[in-house]
Amino acid sequence: MLADRLGLHVSTVSRVLHAKPDESHRAASSATVERVRRLADELGYRPNPHATSLRTQRSNLIGVLVPRLSDIVLATIYEGIEEAAGEHGLSTFVTNTRDVPDFQRARTDMVLARRVDGMIFGDAYIDAGFLGEVAARGVPFVLVSRRAGDYPSVTCDDYLGGRMVGEHLLSLGHRDVAVVAGEPYASTGIDRSAGFADAYAEAGIEIPAHRFTHSRFDARGGHEATERLLAAGDPPSAIFAVNDFAAIGAFGAVRDHGLRVGADVAVAGFNDTPLAAELPVPLTTVRSPMHEMGRRGLELLARLLQGEEVSSERLRPELMVRASTTAVLT
Amino acid sequence: MLADRLGLHVSTVSRVLHAKPDESHRAASSATVERVRRLADELGYRPNPHATSLRTQRSNLIGVLVPRLSDIVLATIYEGIEEAAGEHGLSTFVTNTRDVPDFQRARTDMVLARRVDGMIFGDAYIDAGFLGEVAARGVPFVLVSRRAGDYPSVTCDDYLGGRMVGEHLLSLGHRDVAVVAGEPYASTGIDRSAGFADAYAEAGIEIPAHRFTHSRFDARGGHEATERLLAAGDPPSAIFAVNDFAAIGAFGAVRDHGLRVGADVAVAGFNDTPLAAELPVPLTTVRSPMHEMGRRGLELLARLLQGEEVSSERLRPELMVRASTTAVLT
């Protein structure tokens, strides 16, 4: 269509439009180059990506799977992915799997049916069984947020973050502590819990098994898990919830038991979501670089797609101390 | 490829695969139909969507623009959109515009370059100027969350929701109230504020202009806006923040002024996000059907794409009364 209006053959137009600035002389005469570029600009011409994909066997599309986009942590990671994708000329598809294996499988099939060039999983199970199948199909992919097996991943150094919280609570004199540990299949909760437990172990304190309880990652889940911890009538002096939403749920359960967060029971979270600092009792938490994690994840995948060797990255967390662990009175 | 293995022509295979169950006899003999279907199943065959799009001039792709996916309200709406899209055989692309007009334009261009069949805007400005341009280009679209002009939209009945909060606070005896009103370009904040003000006006109380202040829609923005309301040293007895996150920010500002939420200053929000009920002081708020809004938005667009006439929908809100407006003591 551009070609028609210029009286040129489409192949000439295509060559011009794809020439790198310094190689335009091999595409056409400078007068032709000039004419083509001007009209393309004027008309806002954009090549049909379906035709391009069909011809080049490359879609420049990336499929992203997350447990839930309504979890601000994953949404923020995805924002990083999308931002970096734009800079690499890639487009992204996201979809929710709710951590349900059947959905992970079905969504992966759907994404692959769209002929993506690669995938990013934000919902990896620690056992990596399903990822093995994906790898066997030859699909290039990376993980974000959670690690699994030896697949390339970009995560927060969750173990270190857990240690930081442990050391912080130890320094405040808490000896009887509990952990709202998240889902058993997610490396985030596993590593954060382990780092926390190790900090205590090194101080000579073994946290008993009944002080650990799994939980969903949302507020409701944190509430229920904390309820289980408090039901015995022997409350710990501090609770580490492995993410901020679970910590907010812990706030609710502590409140329901007539206890005050900060004064009676210290509560710490993980992620430093934007709400943490604004809560009526500001939440002590570990800042994890969520947006950056998404960016790096996309870049790792981009390098993988170029055929480069890549290795996993672990980003540095930072402890944010606030009133939920330090308030004497709320 | 299927065709090769079956010794059939691709056109035959294509016909079989596209025949409706009751018309398969017009596609091929029942034996052939059976063979094609069996092998397609076995191989997990999925037609290349780029080829199909190119041929049919329909991409079955929908572009979705939102201010930010890390806003749980929009993320939840998008989940509804995506869910319904799956049921209609459509795929969706989302992208963030941060409510910045230049980004709205750039992202729209990008989405259109991908040859989507239609768009859903979750980031409409009330003046609808930009949407006019999009309409002029002949792109089918609907709005969700915010209304604008006469374009088809699916929203919460925000005006009614605002009235509900007004009537609730009136019934509690609050006469000096303030509003954290959100961004001036968003119909959500505008309509919620108007409903609230009208409830007061009908009770004979004109809320003075200095008791309204605009704000971003996040916690930080709500904090800053409430700070402005409280700076004069003459605090209102109740504050209506037009969304939950701004309300949580209001919590922070109230706290910083040595006042207690619920006891000294009543605070109400909007949306009933999952956190509202879990806060140390549970938040009174208006439940808006976010997921449903997304579903209906997609369905409205699907009907529009079928060439049907469509009209806007307004979903019913529900008041959730909690301690942030009723606690005598926190």
Place this chain on the structure above:
DNA sequence: CTGAAAGCGCTTACAG
């Protein structure tokens, strides 16, 4: 320096 051809994987109207 530019054009013409082939072909990516489909769908559809037509022929036999």
Place this chain on the structure above:
DNA sequence: CTGAAAGCGCTTACAG
């Protein structure tokens, strides 16, 4: 009942 052709909009290696 099935095949063959045309064509969607591109890109690329080749010819002239």
